Amino acid sequence: MSQSNEESNSDSKSVKEIKKDGSFNRQKNRFITPFGEKEGELPVEAGRYRLLWSAVCPWAHRSVIVRKVLGLEDVISLGTASLLRPNLPHVDWEFSLDPGGVDPVLGIQYLSEVYKNADVDYNGRPTVPAIVDLIEGKVVNNDYFKLTNYFETVWAPFHKKNAPDLYPDPLREEIDALNDVIFHEVNNGVYKCGFAQSQQAYEQAYDALFARLDELEDRLSKQRYLFGDFITDSDVRFYATLIRFDVAYFSAFKTNRNRIIDFPNLWGYLCDLYQTPGFGDTTDFHAIKVHYYLSNHLSSDDQKGHNSILPKGPDLSGLLSKHNRQVLSQSEGKFLVK
Template sequence: MNQSNKENFVDTKSVKEIKADGSFNRQVNRFTTPFGTSEGELPVEAGRYRLLWSAVCPWAHRSIIVRKVLGLEDVISLGTASPMRPNLPHVDWEFSLDEGGVDPVLGIRFLSEVYKNVDADYEGRPTVPAIVDIKERKVVNNDYFKLTNYFETVWAPFHKENAPDLYPEDLREEIDALNHVIFHDVNNGVYKCGFAQTQEAYEQAYDTLFTRLDDLEKRLSNQRFLFGDFITDSDVRFYATLIRFDVAYYSAFKTNRNRIIDFPNLWGYLCDLYQTEGFGDTTDFHAIKVHYHLSNHLSSDDQKGHNNILPKGPDLSGLLSQHNRLRLSQTDSKFLIN
């Protein structure tokens, strides 16, 4: 392991994701070496890396959206894991969707293999998205919180012609601040509800989540997107949770005060994004439902409670309905073009 990786290496042996008060404490990202041109940074090279994801994962989904919107699909290849967790004594992702049950480029069956190729004693959860150096078959970055920002900035030489600017320089400080709030209260907030081990921890997370959704409902009452007329990185991050809410979180994670369809502005906003290239066409509702309702990320008792039955609903046809969000915008375009 080189020195730069050591500096961005987190000890997972001490990671505990449930705190003493019963609240969920998500493990930190293990591999956080940034992409860039400076010494010790990961080189930005076409064809060098493979992005591993599962369609169920909101953290991974947002990197897939940005990859497509910016035209990086031929630059960074994609490997897709099954929505079902493998029946193993540890948490993992499996490439059972591919022929022979292995990723066709990396030749791996389980995601943990590229983690253990870096550290044979790795004991944390192997997570997606994971950027893997194809030649070395090692994960080099799993920093989902910053990955889209790397795609939006240092990967710019490989953007498609007239790619949109999802991370405008003059808004970056504001975008970062809102992303921080959305992460803690919404993106991770639903998991704090779903994985809480005490009533108090659950109710605290529940109240924080819906207070924030109420705030964002008001924010979107007079502007089309979170920062006005154009989609930004913040919208991508918010979408990844909203699109899973009624399908999975509302029931599986007990975030059941309201569905997103019950919020007039959030629902119209979600429809607007869903109908945008890169968003709806990368959303796999069947995979999402299978994972959150059937996969063994749940405890054995919870699985028994679900009886291995996949919910038939909800009706999602409304996502293709007229959303009337154009009335809040000065332009028909959804993207700020570079």
């Protein structure tokens, strides 16, 4: 089943995210109204929306990467939640990084406030990324699976001059198909490992994850990026997991067959992306480590405790080393310009 069907059609009721067999079942997105010009769609207007994220979250990180690469920073404002979960009876995000402990634009302390503004009966986890309509003060879209595609397409009138084409029309069907695979087996695959509460569920997710990483390692031995010479939406999504892998998932989520640095092509590819504007400069390793080792991720019913020890490693200086990935490309640039 594709992610768009499995993850995006939901009511607002609470979902227990650990199934009877011990496997992790990520809650569905609640607010999925698309951006566009058709009746019932969210209007595309500069200055109307605020993107809420946390630097720790891979689902939100990819939206921030695309926002920066396309030059939408002055069009859609950005609010940043804390790297640690607040000590509350429910899972939430807090704006404790801002003066006074509230988002300076929305005036909220907790992300759940704008979710409740949108649906007073909302009982799921309030998630990032969340797009908030500043006129109404409520979440209007939290569809992390499609949000980057909206930024890449219907938000095009606000792209910077010579903005890259991350979602080229001739490749969209192929990009969507690969994104679906990467979601199930890699992006969400690491969470299926980390949150599994049965040995069988863990091992199934682990095997699927590394089988896919092996396949992508081979794919990237022949070309610079997932679709050849230029960065696409698929690379953004893959990067958000790879960059967290050695620093967090390998240990915290027991995805410990190999580190990414142990894959020659995946590591070179990751270095290439990390050194690209919009990628490394939006990556906060300290925040990632603190969150994955010290925060609660699920409800108290689903969550098993951490030991509150923050690891000192790993050494990530190699991300700035020469990668020579350009020899696999026919082009001197990293992006396909429209």
